[in-house]
Amino acid sequence: xxxxxxxxxYQVKIKPQNDAKLTKMAIGLQQFVQDHPDAVGEYLLSTAxxxxxxxxxxxxxxxxxxxxxxxxxxxxxxxxxxVLAGEVYHGVAEFPSQAFVTGFFxxxxxxxxxxxxxxxxxxxxxxxxxxAEVQFGELRIFFAVLLGVSVLFSxxxxxxxxxxxxxPITRLxxxxxxxxxGRYDIRLNTRRRDEIGQLASHFMIMSQxxxxxxxxxxxxxxxxxxxxxxxxxxxxxxxxxxxxxxLPENQRLEYLSIIDGESRRxxxxxxQLLTLSSLDYDENALQKKSFDLRAQLRQVVQIxxxxxxxxxxxxxxxxxxxxxxxxxxxxYQVWMNLLSNAIKYTPSGGTITLSAEATGGSCKVTVAxxxxxxxxxxxxxxxxxxxxxxxxxxxxxxxxxxGLSIAKKxxxxxxxxxxxxxxxxxxxxxxxxLPLL
Numbered sequence: 280x281x282x283x284x285x286x287x288x289y290q291v292k293i294k295p296q297n298d299a300k301l302t303k304m305a306i307g308l309q310q311f312v313q314d315h316p317d318a319v320g321e322y323l324l325s326t327a328x329x330x331x332x333x334x335x336x337x338x339x340x341x342x343x344x345x346x347x348x349x350x351x352x353x354x355x356x357x358x359x360x361x362v363l364a365g366e367v368y369h370g371v372a373e374f375p376s377q378a379f380v381t382g383f384f385x386x387x388x389x390x391x392x393x394x395x396x397x398x399x400x401x402x403x404x405x406x407x408x409x410x411a412e413v414q415f416g417e418l419r420i421f422f423a424v425l426l427g428v429s430v431l432f433s434x435x436x437x438x439x440x441x442x443x444x445x446x447p448i449t450r451l452x453x454x455x456x457x458x459x460x461g462r463y464d465i466r467l468n469t470r471r472r473d474e475i476g477q478l479a480s481h482f483m484i485m486s487q488x489x490x491x492x493x494x495x496x497x498x499x500x501x502x503x504x505x506x507x508x509x510x511x512x513x514x515x516x517x518x519x520x521x522x523x524x525x526l527p528e529n530q531r532l533e534y535l536s537i538i539d540g541e542s543r544r545x546x547x548x549x550x551q552l553l554t555l556s557s558l559d560y561d562e563n564a565l566q567k568k569s570f571d572l573r574a575q576l577r578q579v580v581q582i583x584x585x586x587x588x589x590x591x592x593x594x595x596x597x598x599x600x601x602x603x604x605x606x607x608x609x610x611y612q613v614w615m616n617l618l619s620n621a622i623k624y625t626p627s628g629g630t631i632t633l634s635a636e637a638t639g640g641s642c643k644v645t646v647a648x649x650x651x652x653x654x655x656x657x658x659x660x661x662x663x664x665x666x667x668x669x670x671x672x673x674x675x676x677x678x679x680x681x682g683l684s685i686a687k688k689x690x691x692x693x694x695x696x697x698x699x700x701x702x703x704x705x706x707x708x709x710x711x712x713l714p715l716l
Contacts, residue, residue, distance in 0.1 A: 312405070316398045331407055337401060347386075354391075368394070374390045447479060458486060517534040521535070554612075554685055565692060568605075573598040576644075583615075593630045593631070610693070616685070616686050618631070625706075631649075632645070632648075653701040695714060
């Protein structure tokens with residue numbers, strides 16, 4: 280494109296100027312030759328040595344060349360006769376254009392300026408043009424070397440740049456293929472500080488997150504299968520035992536009671552899984568409305584009153600008059616879960632404290648008990664799905680390990696947070712922060 284542009288500029292702008300300049304020089308040469316006919320040969324040789332090519336002919340076989348020879352003697356007979364007849368030949372301006380090579384460097388006889396001169400009473404045709412090889416030989420070599428080195432350096436720079444950009448992208452492509460095959464143990468160069476380095480860093484984070492998600496999915500499927508298999512095995516076993524006609528009535532009723540309990544457990548598990556699924560994939564499914572938080576917490580305590588009385592637990596209720604906006608059914612489920620766990624793990628004679636206060640732009644709800652507490656090793660995992668503290672497994676076989684994970688998901692969907700702190704032997708405190716919308 281550079282050659283095209285320079286050639287176009289020469290044809291449009293420089294060539295007419297060059298033709299006019301050479302014509303002016305040729306006229307001056309014409310006048311000197313005609314005024315000094317005895318010094319024609321020496322003068323033309325001197326002019327040729329300054330970097331010009333000259334051709335002198337009378338059209339009758341008497342012709343001479345001064346300077347280096349023309350690359351091609353392509354001057355037509357008609358042109359020669361016209362010049363001898365008195366016309367000025369503008370071969371430079373009329374020289375045909377070419378795609379890449381400008382006419383300035385075409386050392387052809389037709390690419391010259393011609394005009395008539397009279398020497399000793401005889402008319403000659405004098406043609407002249409610059410000798411580019413003499414005038415610009417060193418300069419042409421200089422620019423050729425400059426252009427060649429520039430092109431080579433540019434190619435080297437482009438090659439290095441392409442490798443610098445393409446190589447990490449190729450590695451990212453290979454890493455993508457590995458991830459598509461289920462392999463997440465990839466390592467990429469994240470030390471680069473450009474966009475590719477950031478992409479590699481985010482890609483590593485994505486890979487780690489995919490690995491964690493895949494592991495969580497596998498554990499989730501395994502836990503769901505285990506939770507479903509246990510009650511189904513019990514139902515199947517006791518249903519098979521009920522086929523025995525000789526089974527005593529009291530034992531038959533016991534087996535039916537077990538089947539009923541396991542069925543309820545399956546029903547509760549399916550409802551919990553549906554709740555998690557709806558919260559995971561449709562966070563806009565909340566049916567928000569304004570409600571009185573104190574009235575809702577009092578209602579939760581009243582429903583749990585029989586369990587509190589059964590275990591002789593004291594309840595301290597400190598709730599401010601707060602109006603929240605949220606899904607009342609889901610938040611009701613959160614308070615029921617937290618209070619139920621507090622009752623479950625607090626020994627007889629203990630105390631449960633339920634408080635709520637508005638601080639700044641948020642509402643803080645706290646459920647604290649004086650129960651057995653949770654160890655520091657187990658505390659970070661209590662919100663994981665299907666996680667059960669070992670003691671909980673022996674105490675309550677109906678627990679699915681989904682209650683706290685559902686509570687956390689509900690709170691996060693409302694734009695809040697839930698945290699737990701505990702000391703073994705002292706008790707556990709759950710703190711919920713919800714925005715006051």
